[in-house]
Amino acid sequence: MLHQITYLLFKLNLVQPSEKAILFWMHSLDVEKLEYALKHGNYNTRRLAAEALEHAGKCSSVPVLLHAINDKVQNVSIAALNALEALGCNDELVISITRKRFNWVKEVRDKEAKREANKGKKHKIYRWERASKKSFDRVKEQLKRPIR
Known part of the structure; x- marks a missing residue:
């Protein structure tokens, strides 16, 4: 009963559903509420709803995902x-999109890991001396x- 009141207040934009409410909707296989939370929630609610749809979702929730x-x-x-990968709908478009996006996510994570690994390194930059500068310094000295 409490989770239904939470859903009603969520539809009126008064509260965001808690993690317990989303888990309850996941265990009760209430896909419509999870899809609504994925569309209209804040970032944490959207993430939790997507994770819940991974376990409770159906092939009908693919467009929302x-x-x-x-x-x-x-x-x-x-x-x-x-969630799309876990649902495993045999649609070629979904498979190709998830494959491309996973490659993109892997590239982003690799860039971040490389940046973190190189964070403490000092790069040596060599300055090449020109001959005219050397001769100018010699004349100056x-x-x-x-004079004797």
Whole structure:
């Protein structure tokens, strides 16, 4: 009863559903509420709803998950990708999209790991000396010496 009141208040934009409410909807296989939470929740609610749809979702929730792939928050899009892969609908378009997105996510994670690994390194930059600069410095030093 409490989770239904939470859903009603969520539809009125008064509260965001808690993790317990989303888990309850997942265990009761209430896919419609999870899809609504994925569309209209804040970033944490959207991530939790995508993770819940991974376990409770049906092939009918694929369009909502495909829309969630393009979310601005990276954790939400990754959770939606995981849910699409777990649903395993045999649609060639879904398979190709998830494969391309997983490659993109892997590239982003590799770049971040490389940046973190190189964070403490100091790069040596060699300056090449020009011959004219060397000769100019030599003449300058000679002029500083007293004439005998």
